[in-house]
Amino acid sequence: MQQIFVQEADILEDNRILVTGEDANHLGRAIRMKAGERLRVSTDQGRNFICEAVSFDKNTMELQIVEESADTEVSNRIVLYQAIPKGTRMETIIEKAVELGVSEIVPVDMKFCIVKLDDKKKKSKVERWQKIADSAAKQSKRSKLPIVRPVMSYKEAVYELISLDISLVPYENAQGVSHTKDALSQVTPGKSVGVLIGPEGGFAPEEIDMVREDCEIITLGKRILRTDTAAITSLSLVMMASEWNEIIQ
Numbered sequence: 001m002q003q004i005f006v007q008e009a010d011i012l013e014d015n016r017i018l019v020t021g022e023d024a025n026h027l028g029r030a031i032r033m034k035a036g037e038r039l040r041v042s043t044d045q046g047r048n049f050i051c052e053a054v055s056f057d058k059n060t061m062e063l064q065i066v067e068e069s070a071d072t073e074v075s076n077r078i079v080l081y082q083a084i085p086k087g088t089r090m091e092t093i094i095e096k097a098v099e100l101g102v103s104e105i106v107p108v109d110m111k112f113c114i115v116k117l118d119d120k121k122k123k124s125k126v127e128r129w130q131k132i133a134d135s136a137a138k139q140s141k142r143s144k145l146p147i148v149r150p151v152m153s154y155k156e157a158v159y160e161l162i163s164l165d166i167s168l169v170p171y172e173n174a175q176g177v178s179h180t181k182d183a184l185s186q187v188t189p190g191k192s193v194g195v196l197i198g199p200e201g202g203f204a205p206e207e208i209d210m211v212r213e214d215c216e217i218i219t220l221g222k223r224i225l226r227t228d229t230a231a232i233t234s235l236s237l238v239m240m241a242s243e244w245n246e247i248i249q
Helices: 020-030 087-101 119-139 154-160 177-184 204-211 227-248
Strands: 002-006 016-020 038-043 048-057 062-066 077-083 104-109 165-170 192-197 214-218
Touching: 002 016, 002 020, 002 119, 016 020, 016 048, 020 048, 020 062, 038 062, 077 087, 077 154, 077 227, 087 104, 087 119, 087 227, 104 119, 104 154, 154 192, 154 204, 165 204, 165 227, 177 214, 177 227, 192 227
Parallel strands: 002 038, 077 104, 077 192, 165 192, 165 214
Antiparallel strands: 016 062, 038 048, 048 062
């Protein structure tokens, strides 16, 4: 079943929705959706519906709401602060992070980042990364579109990270899986969670010192993980903790 996102204002009288622009073209011309076929529609206000295609006319598709659909979001705001990796790894991280329920992704420029972007490249990269996030949100049937935010400096990221309810920093030199378990037990419904992932070269000593007092320094196991693996592993743990702790509340 296809998934699209619309504005609340796109819902008209008689429970109809008018879809225009790229989505209408994609559904009508690329997918060749026919009258009577169904798709999932989520609004910017967090409402979700199953709709039927009614008609397609040039760049506009008309849908009819059939029923309300279940919300697919986790009960926590999850923010990933990701050191910018080389190659296409950021694209993989964004795609998987969105599938795992992340709310926001913040690219972070850190000391040992191999890739250094100028302002022009930062803007174009963020635009591309947002498109990847949008596509992943549709594929995974998210109820809200995650946001890829502008690149931050490490100090900016840490300042914001420690303002969240729970701040997790996976670190290769951390020990004690029991502490990781205790930290994840704090991921109860409604709390905001930040996850800070270091670059291929690891955290600089002064960078990890900046977060020791205000963040939970956790381990992801005995092995050294690549930055993309660390991000996916961390978010998988947070997602499962969120879902599990919601059940037992």
